[in-house]
Amino acid sequence: MAENMNIKLKVWRQAGPHTQGRFETYSVPDANPHMSFLELLDVLNEQLIKSGTDPVEFDHDCREGICGSCGVVVDGVAHGPQRRTACCQLHMRHYQDGDTIVVEPWRAEAFPIIKDLVVDRSAFDRIIAAGGYVSINAGSAQDANNLPIAKDKADLAMDYAACIGCGACVAACPNASASLFTAAKISHLAMLPQGSPERKKRVTAMVDQMAEEGFGDCSNHAECEAVCPKGISISSIATMRREYMKAMLS
Amino acid sequence: MTTVLDSKIPEGPLNEKWGNYKNGIKLVNPANKRKHTILVVGTGLAGGSAASTLAELGYKVKSFCIQDSPRRAHSIAAQGGINAAKNYPNDGDTVWRLFYDTVKGGDYRSREANVHRLAEVSNEIIDQCVAQGVPFAREYGGLLDNRSFGGAQVSRTFYARGQTGQQLLLGAYQSMSRQIGLGNIEMFARQEMLDLVVVDGKARGIITRNLVTGEIESHSGDAVLLCTGGYGNVYYLSTNAKNSNVTAAWRCHKKGAAFANPCFTQIHPTCIPVSGDYQSKLTLMSESLRNDGRVWVPKKQGDNRRPRDIPEDERDYYLERRYPSFGNLVPRDVASRNAKYACDEGKGVGETKLAVFLDFAEAINRLGKPAIEARYGNLFEMYERITGENPYETPMRIYPAVHYTMGGLWVDYELQSNIPGLFVLGEANFSDHGANRLGASALMQGLADGYFVIPYTLGNYIANNELPHVAETDEAFAKAASDSSGRLEKLLSIQGTKTVTEYHRELGRLVWDYVGMSRTAEGLKKAIVEITALREDFWKNVLVPGENSTMNKNLEFAGRVADFLELGELMARDALEREESCGGHFREEYQSEDGEASRNDDLFTYVAAWFHTENGHQLVKEPLTYENVKLTTRSYK
Numbered sequence: 018m019a020e021n022m023n024i025k026l027k028v029w030r031q032a033g034p035h036t037q038g039r040f041e042t043y044s045v046p047d048a049n050p051h052m053s054f055l056e057l058l059d060v061l062n063e064q065l066i067k068s069g070t071d072p073v074e075f076d077h078d079c080r081e082g083i084c085g086s087c088g089v090v091v092d093g094v095a096h097g098p099q100r101r102t103a104c105c106q107l108h109m110r111h112y113q114d115g116d117t118i119v120v121e122p123w124r125a126e127a128f129p130i131i132k133d134l135v136v137d138r139s140a141f142d143r144i145i146a147a148g149g150y151v152s153i154n155a156g157s158a159q160d161a162n163n164l165p166i167a168k169d170k171a172d173l174a175m176d177y178a179a180c181i182g183c184g185a186c187v188a189a190c191p192n193a194s195a196s197l198f199t200a201a202k203i204s205h206l207a208m209l210p211q212g213s214p215e216r217k218k219r220v221t222a223m224v225d226q227m228a229e230e231g232f233g234d235c236s237n238h239a240e241c242e243a244v245c246p247k248g249i250s251i252s253s254i255a256t257m258r259r260e261y262m263k264a265m266l267s
Numbered sequence: 268m269t270t271v272l273d274s275k276i277p278e279g280p281l282n283e284k285w286g287n288y289k290n291g292i293k294l295v296n297p298a299n300k301r302k303h304t305i306l307v308v309g310t311g312l313a314g315g316s317a318a319s320t321l322a323e324l325g326y327k328v329k330s331f332c333i334q335d336s337p338r339r340a341h342s343i344a345a346q347g348g349i350n351a352a353k354n355y356p357n358d359g360d361t362v363w364r365l366f367y368d369t370v371k372g373g374d375y376r377s378r379e380a381n382v383h384r385l386a387e388v389s390n391e392i393i394d395q396c397v398a399q400g401v402p403f404a405r406e407y408g409g410l411l412d413n414r415s416f417g418g419a420q421v422s423r424t425f426y427a428r429g430q431t432g433q434q435l436l437l438g439a440y441q442s443m444s445r446q447i448g449l450g451n452i453e454m455f456a457r458q459e460m461l462d463l464v465v466v467d468g469k470a471r472g473i474i475t476r477n478l479v480t481g482e483i484e485s486h487s488g489d490a491v492l493l494c495t496g497g498y499g500n501v502y503y504l505s506t507n508a509k510n511s512n513v514t515a516a517w518r519c520h521k522k523g524a525a526f527a528n529p530c531f532t533q534i535h536p537t538c539i540p541v542s543g544d545y546q547s548k549l550t551l552m553s554e555s556l557r558n559d560g561r562v563w564v565p566k567k568q569g570d571n572r573r574p575r576d577i578p579e580d581e582r583d584y585y586l587e588r589r590y591p592s593f594g595n596l597v598p599r600d601v602a603s604r605n606a607k608y609a610c611d612e613g614k615g616v617g618e619t620k621l622a623v624f625l626d627f628a629e630a631i632n633r634l635g636k637p638a639i640e641a642r643y644g645n646l647f648e649m650y651e652r653i654t655g656e657n658p659y660e661t662p663m664r665i666y667p668a669v670h671y672t673m674g675g676l677w678v679d680y681e682l683q684s685n686i687p688g689l690f691v692l693g694e695a696n697f698s699d700h701g702a703n704r705l706g707a708s709a710l711m712q713g714l715a716d717g718y719f720v721i722p723y724t725l726g727n728y729i730a731n732n733e734l735p736h737v738a739e740t741d742e743a744f745a746k747a748a749s750d751s752s753g754r755l756e757k758l759l760s761i762q763g764t765k766t767v768t769e770y771h772r773e774l775g776r777l778v779w780d781y782v783g784m785s786r787t788a789e790g791l792k793k794a795i796v797e798i799t800a801l802r803e804d805f806w807k808n809v810l811v812p813g814e815n816s817t818m819n820k821n822l823e824f825a826g827r828v829a830d831f832l833e834l835g836e837l838m839a840r841d842a843l844e845r846e847e848s849c850g851g852h853f854r855e856e857y858q859s860e861d862g863e864a865s866r867n868d869d870l871f872t873y874v875a876a877w878f879h880t881e882n883g884h885q886l887v888k889e890p891l892t893y894e895n896v897k898l899t900t901r902s903y904k
Binding site: 032033049051052053055056059060062063065066067069070071072074076077078079080081082083084085086099101102106108110131132135137138139141142145146147148149150151152153154155156157158159160161162164165166167168171172174175178179181182205206209211212 | 341355395406440441442454546648653810813
């Protein structure tokens with residue numbers, strides 16, 4: 018079996034949205050290379066509970082990189098050093114005995130901190146509610162194969178639809194923009210005939226909602242694409258801009 | 268106390284029952300729908316589709332989820348696909364065949380009428396999802412692609428890469444979001460249901476805890492829809508998301524709802540094996556991998572050679588050998604049990620020896636790496652990320668893990684529990700999968716219940732019942748709220764020495780060992796004694812940190828584990844009482860000479876519905892009658 022490692026963790030602790038936060042340093046002497054990063058936090062929390070300290074709160078659920086619940090900044094990078102990997106799928110085999118890891122929450126005005134590493138991402142839900150859907154009531158659909166869609170279009174739509182809504186794009190962006198998140202949904206639906214009737218209304222409503230939530234605008238740093246665990250391309254942001262211009266000009 | 272459970276199966280021939288039912292129900296006047304508040308708990312495929320559909324119809328919907336957003340419910344993790352009887356590939360599929368395969372796959376322990384309805388509405392689900400913009404896989408001609416799945420000989424599974432659950436859930440979530448934007452759904456995220464409020468014998472509300480502030484809230488309504496998923500996390504290690512739990516269903520059970528077939532749990536054959544004690548959950552690899560992957564172990568015990576160094580004639584492709592007609596595509600229970608046998612015989616592979624190989628070398632040679640990459644690229648990537656091994660070059664190691672629970676709250680044909688006004692949808696109910704669920708059927712059931720069944724059956728309930736307003740200040744709410752707070756205070760006050768996770772892990776080991784893939788009367792009796800003792804110890808010695816008035820995930824988990832400690836015992840009782848082997852329930856005493864499951868149709872063709880009473884659990888049997896399908900021994904040979 019793999020050798021255990023001693024890992025130091027510098028973790029952001031903050032009791033509530035309006036209290037002052039600070040870094041605390043802990044060490045986990047029995048980290049295992051096969052562990053996931055969140056399992057390392059689990060082990061730390063068991064240690065803390067046993068020593069009478071409150072455990073570190075962090076959001077997590079599926080631990081398979083698909084639910085989008087987890088997300089912390091690891092050594093300055095959203096979701097950590099491994100590309101196209103949510104931090105639940107980051108494994109300790111990428112670290113060495115004696116390493117120190119700095120762990121912080123997503124930092125953005127539109128994502129207020131709830132406690133420790135947990136932030137409020139409900140702004141994303143409001144952006145979708147502004148127009149990220151096709152208006153179709155249950156029961157009114159035509160036969161699924163009445164609507165042929167070229168395979169390359171369908172595949173591209175799927176590339177954009179793969180967004181898990183974790184918020185890493187916002188955390189990595191110098192402007193704390195939600196452009197990649199918003200554009201992924203706009204682009205997914207813009208590729209498909211089903212999305213066509215509402216495309217103008219959708220793009221204006223979603224972009225306006227993004228601004229209203231306090232997210233910044235995009236200035237093409239592409240940091241979002243670099244940290245996205247699903248590899249969503251910033252070509253979606255270009256699509257969003259085109260869609261927006263078309264909506265404005267007609 | 269109810270002792271006879273009426274399944275309310277409609278009259279008429281099987282394929283006319285759902286139509287007859289719809290013709291016979293009362294409808295709610297469109298102008299009256301907005302006067303009715305419906306509480307929908309859970310936002311997975313069942314809850315999300317139900318909430319959006321009921322809001323579209325005009326009901327006032329309040330929707331609750333424990334996650335920070337309804338988009339994160341565990342349905343999102345389903346990978347492989349969703350079944351429908353479209354017969355687009357022209358390979359002989361029909362509604363009857365989908366119905367038949369599901370009943371047979373469930374080892375004849377589900378209700379014919381419910382399953383037939385499921386097959387009937389399956390096609391509408393695909394239409395609905397495509398119209399929402401779900402990017403299903405397509406052929407070059409632009410039409411939808413299908414693939415085959417375990418337990419069927421036709422290709423009827425629609426899929427969106429390896430992320431079908433995600434795409435279907437986002438479809439439902441987007442429909443919900445539209446209704447939230449329109450003000451027809453009021454969304455309560457980060458809220459956990461802690462109790463059901465029953466007034467004059469009807470479900471009239473719920474008690475929730477705000478997981479951010481700790482506040483206990485009362486919500487009153489005309490009906491409660493429980494869409495809270497399964498209880499696989501009773502095993503501690505499972506493929507379920509970490510927050511998936513039985514609490515909402517269990518609290519309803521303790522308020523009088525019958526819990527049916529709790530011992531019917533599904534162990535999925537293709538998961539990434541456990542690597543150590545710190546393991547927090549298991550990751551499933553879609554069983555669609557078995558379309559092209561071949562399962563094998565070395566013929567020799569304890570063979571430590573690298574897989575590529577083991578020659579063909581020293582490998583045992585045991586599924587192909589034992590089941591020549593279905594081969595690697597046998598149903599999940601059969602595949603899982605055979606993996607266990609291989610490891611029990613000492614032929615397991617990898618560091619822990621608790622794994623078998625799933626090998627793609629032959630498929631890569633035949634189809635080329637790009638074809639395999641197109642089909643399973645994201646699954647291969649996920650495997651490599653977790654294990655550090657490249658499955659294009661070396662076979663995957665897989666082992667069974669708990670994945671789904673067929674048992675759940677008892678419901679009738681209308682998806683209504685024995686408590687009027689409490690409806691249970693999706694994995695949280697027991698109704699459609701019998702003793703074993705076929706692949707790609709969970710997504711189908713969740714969406715069938717939410718989009719196409721509940722709009723009719725709920726309407727019939729609302730139209731037929733006097734539902735006078737119940738205020739949230741009513742005595743029944745106050746009592747339930749104070750019980751819930753008392754319980755939380757009690758958990759925090761114990762301040763013992765063992766953490767919630769330690770108890771959960773211990774419980775998981777007990778249920779996995781004794782109520783897992785293979786069960787015996789002796790083991791089950793032992794499990795009952797040990798789980799009871801563990802539960803008593805929990806309430807004396809658990810250590811829950813922090814306080815009630817802030818976010819405190821350990822406190823949330825403590826409440827859930829307390830409920831699992833009760834459920835685990837009931838699962839063992841149910842498994843002990845069912846003296847036969849069927850589907851996911853395999854009793855070692857009941858097997859044929861060559862080790863196949865022996866069902867006992869004369870004595871056990873019934874649903875085991877358990878009632879919670881002051882003196883323990885009471886069993887009520889709902890007999891299952893098969894008028895259309897002949898009960899046969901399942902054979903995949």
